[in-house]
Amino acid sequence: MSGKVLHHRTPEFEKILREAWSGLQQVFATAQPVQIIAGSGSAAMEAAVVNLLSAGDEALVVVSGKFGERWAEMAERYGVRVTRWSIPWGKKLDLSEFERQLRLIPNCKAVFSQVCETSTATIHPVKEMSEIVRKNSQALFAVDAISAIGCAMLEMDKWGIDCVVAGSQKAFMIPAGLSFIAFSERAWEAQAKSNLPKFYFDMALEKKANTQRFETHFSTPVPLVTGLRQVLAQMQKVGLDKVRLRSEALAIATREGGELLGLKVFSETPSPSVTALITPTDSGSLREILELDHGITVMGGQDQQKGKILRIGHMGDIQDEDLLAFFEALSEILEKKDIFPQIKAKILPQLQAAPVLFPR
Numbered sequence: 001m002s003g004k005v006l007h008h009r010t011p012e013f014e015k016i017l018r019e020a021w022s023g024l025q026q027v028f029a030t031a032q033p034v035q036i037i038a039g040s041g042s043a044a045m046e047a048a049v050v051n052l053l054s055a056g057d058e059a060l061v062v063v064s065g066k067f068g069e070r071w072a073e074m075a076e077r078y079g080v081r082v083t084r085w086s087i088p089w090g091k092k093l094d095l096s097e098f099e100r101q102l103r104l105i106p107n108c109k110a111v112f113s114q115v116c117e118t119s120t121a122t123i124h125p126v127k128e129m130s131e132i133v134r135k136n137s138q139a140l141f142a143v144d145a146i147s148a149i150g151c152a153m154l155e156m157d158k159w160g161i162d163c164v165v166a167g168s169q170k171a172f173m174i175p176a177g178l179s180f181i182a183f184s185e186r187a188w189e190a191q192a193k194s195n196l197p198k199f200y201f202d203m204a205l206e207k208k209a210n211t212q213r214f215e216t217h218f219s220t221p222v223p224l225v226t227g228l229r230q231v232l233a234q235m236q237k238v239g240l241d242k243v244r245l246r247s248e249a250l251a252i253a254t255r256e257g258g259e260l261l262g263l264k265v266f267s268e269t270p271s272p273s274v275t276a277l278i279t280p281t282d283s284g285s286l287r288e289i290l291e292l293d294h295g296i297t298v299m300g301g302q303d304q305q306k307g308k309i310l311r312i313g314h315m316g317d318i319q320d321e322d323l324l325a326f327f328e329a330l331s332e333i334l335e336k337k338d339i340f341p342q343i344k345a346k347i348l349p350q351l352q353a354a355p356v357l358f359p360r
C-alpha cells in the first residue's frame with residue numbers, strides 16, 4: 001500500500017482490480033459481480049437501500065442494536081415505509097417471531113438485517129432467515145455482513161441472499177475507505193426499477209464500468225485496492241475455512257478467558273468476530289486504562305450499553321500474543337493477577353492450534 005500509486009485507469013492497475021474483484025466473489029461466495037465503492041461501510045448500506053427500493057415501498061428492518069437502527073434511519077430518510085422489528089440487545093433472534101413479523105407486511109419489498117450486530121457482538125442466523133424470507137414473501141433479503149464476512153460462514157448464492165454488503169476495515173484488515181456490495185439477479189431486476197435518488201451510488205453505472213471497461217466508474221482509491229488484493233490473496237492461500245477457524249478460536253478463547261475472570265458474555269448468540277463481556281465496573285474507565293497504560297485498544301458499549309460492556313474485536317490479523325496481552329492487562333486491572341496463568345494455560349494451546357493468517 002505504501003508503494004508507488006498507479007494511475008487507476010491503466011493496464012497495470014486493471015490487473016490488480018480484476019484480482020480484487022474475483023477475490024471478493026470468493027469471499028462473498030457468489031458468481032455475481034461485487035462492486036467496490038469508495039466510502040466506509042455505511043456507503044454500501046446506503047447503496048443497498050437506494051438501489052433496491054422505490055419511494056413508498058415497505059421494508060422490514062431487524063433492529064438488534066446500533067447498526068440495525070442505522071439501516072432503519074437510512075431507509076426512512078429516503079421515504080421508505082419502515083417497520084422496525086426491535087429485538088432486545090444481545091438476545092437470540094427468534095426465527096418464528098421473525099416469520100410472524102414478515103407476514104404482517106404482505107407487500108414487504110425488502111428485509112434488512114445485520115449478520116453480526118457489532119454493537120452487541122451478536123450473530124444472527126441469516127441462512128434460516130433467508131429461507132423464511134423466500135418462503136413467506138416476494139421481498140429481497142439484504143444483509144450487512146461488515147463485521148461477519150471473513151469470520152462467520154456466509155454463502156450469498158447458496159443461501160439465496162439478495163444483497164450482501166461489507167467494508168474494508170473489519171476482517172479485510174485494511175484501513176476504512178472501501179465498501180463492497182453484491183446483488184442477486186432478483187436484486188438487479190429491482191435495481192432497474194428502483195426510483196430512489198442516486199448518483200454516486202448508482203450501481204448500474206458502476207457495474208457497467210466494471211464489466212465493460214474493467215475500471216471503477218469514479219476514481220479508485222488505488223492504495224486501498226492494492227492492499228485489498230494482497231489480503232484476498234493471503235486469505236486464498238491460507239484457505240477461507242481456516243481464516244474463519246482462526247476467528248472462531250479467538251472468540252472461544254476470549255469467552256473462556258472472560259469466564260475465568262468472572263466476566264459474563266453479553267450476547268446469547270456470540271459472534272466469531274467480536275466478543276462483548278459484561279464488566280463489573282465502568283467499562284469506559286477500564287477501556288481507558290487498557291489504552292493509556294497498556295497500549296491495548298478495545299471498545300466499550302454504545303448507547304444503552306455504554307459503560308457496561310467491553311467489546312473485544314478478534315477479526316483479521318490478531319495474534320496469540322495480542323489476546324494474551326489483553327488478558328494479562330485486564331487481570332491486573334481487575335486485581336486478579338493470579339488468574340492470568342490459568343487463562344494462559346487454558347487458551348494458549350487452542351490458539352496455537354488455529355492457523356495464523358499472517359505468520360510473523
Ligand SMILES: *Cc1c(COP(=O)(O)O)cnc(C)c1O
Nearest residue numbers: 040041042067116118146147167
Ligand atoms: C463497522 C460497521 C458498519 C460500518 O460503519 P462505517 O463506519 O461506515 O464503516 C456497519 N455495520 C456494521 C455491522 C459494522 O460493524
